[in-house]
Amino acid sequence: MPGSARLDPDLAQLAIEHCYEQDWSDGLPLVPVSQPLLDRFLAQTGRGPQEIIGSLEQVGRECTVELAAINAAMAGCRPEYFPVVLAAFEALMLDRAARGGGFQSTSGPAPLIVVNGPVRGELGFNGTGGAFGPGFRANATVARSVGLIVRNVFGIKPQVLEQATQGLPGRWSICIAENEEESPWEPLAAEAGLPPGTSAVSATLLRTCEFVDNRHTQDPEQVLWDFADTISRTGALIFRETSCGVVFCPEHAQLLAGAGFGKDDVKDWLIEHCGRTQAELRRAGKDGVSENHVRFAAQTGDGAGSDGGFFRVLPSRQHVPLMVAGARNAAISMVVRVFGLWSGTPVAVETRADVPAEAVGRTR
């Protein structure tokens, strides 16, 4: 490594410790940010440093482009990732639950960030083997950036304004590229209406991720029943209805597509078959539904329907976002348990052509 002998690890350590002492860290070391590094980030966008890109009314805080850039740099992003960070943050703030109390919630939800389009290859976002990480700088640092913005800019820290009961493995680290090349279906961003080939980011809050391993059958309905079992589990049912997506591995997606299932067919099948019987809901103390749609243990048995019927829990296609990521080496997919409801709106990533010349000039 030419030049490494001139780097000073002892000075670097002092700067890292300084960041810990300021209570800026999520627990892992931060990159100390200087003005020249910040300038390199700001040169990647045509947006002004003081432009506000998100606010949380309940804590009286606003995030500017500049503060987002400092946090993205601290998270370990390369400057060229910054437009993706901006798109990811904007996409997440379209999620009503994120604007509401999501970041403060006892459920400690994690953003799911999905990257589509050519920016995946240009910046090295992984969407194949090990898509959920770790091991890839772009995926790891973009997700971490969002967590640091919530912590430092919104001031929502664990055990203070953030009240997660247990938190969630993977919080602030879930950023996947969609494996568009091995998906039989149109990419998430294109499905949501963006022109094919657009680099875009979608985001929503998750309660958890749960694997479904079915390398056992070629029957598409048997495979879907295996997903329905995980999606329908009572432990995840809080309200009358729920939202739950699937990140299909290429093998499952191709099996389903090969059997004639389009994305909407899969959604409709899951909407039809995911749910529980009255008896199963009662057994778990969740057979009643209050006026504000919260489930409860019905005292008299006359809660949400008492005819012993089957209660579906996915009300619409919007409640079942589907995408494809992972390697083609096994039929292992991930059920992604949505905290609120995905906005259904991807945010296009700003491209170099969007950046005014004077902003580019700042890179020197």
Added chain:
Amino acid sequence: MPNAILDPTGGAGRAPAPGEGRGGVLAPRRGDLAGARVGLLVNTKQNAGLFLEEVGRLLAERHGAVSVLARTKVNFAQPAPEGLLKELSTECDVVITGIGDCGSCSASAVTDGVLLEGRGTPAAVICSDAFRGSADAIAALRGAPGYRYATTPHPVAVLNPDQVRDRAAAVLPDVVALLVSAAGAS
């Protein structure tokens, strides 16, 4: 001279200056609640409606409050809208708000209390005792460090109606103490 390490908080992480936000936060207190018009600001958390209704009923029965006006927040995670706070502070002499029983609603219930105090209306916020961290932090953030509120033991959501009424009775002395001045009308 090395470059400075930049602050990612925009200055928000700094500690309040001595005395900042203190004083002038609390609305003037009455000597007692006889004849008081009570407002209830229900945040829709499980059992919050019954809990506050019972507190209101007991304030009328035992402390001479003359009326109870109940209002419900549309979004428990956010502070109450200005119009709702204005109505409560106009129509009521004191307001009870809660139950702060989640991460976001414990914070917003305290915020509502601080905002009502700023409008001159004494407020008693009720939180589950598991959410003191959030409640204290938002009080400081809203310029009222040390703002006092009442707590009820966690959990609240799973209680049956009789248990909720018992809890309301148990917290009543603390609620009254928050709303009146021991030294009489101030």
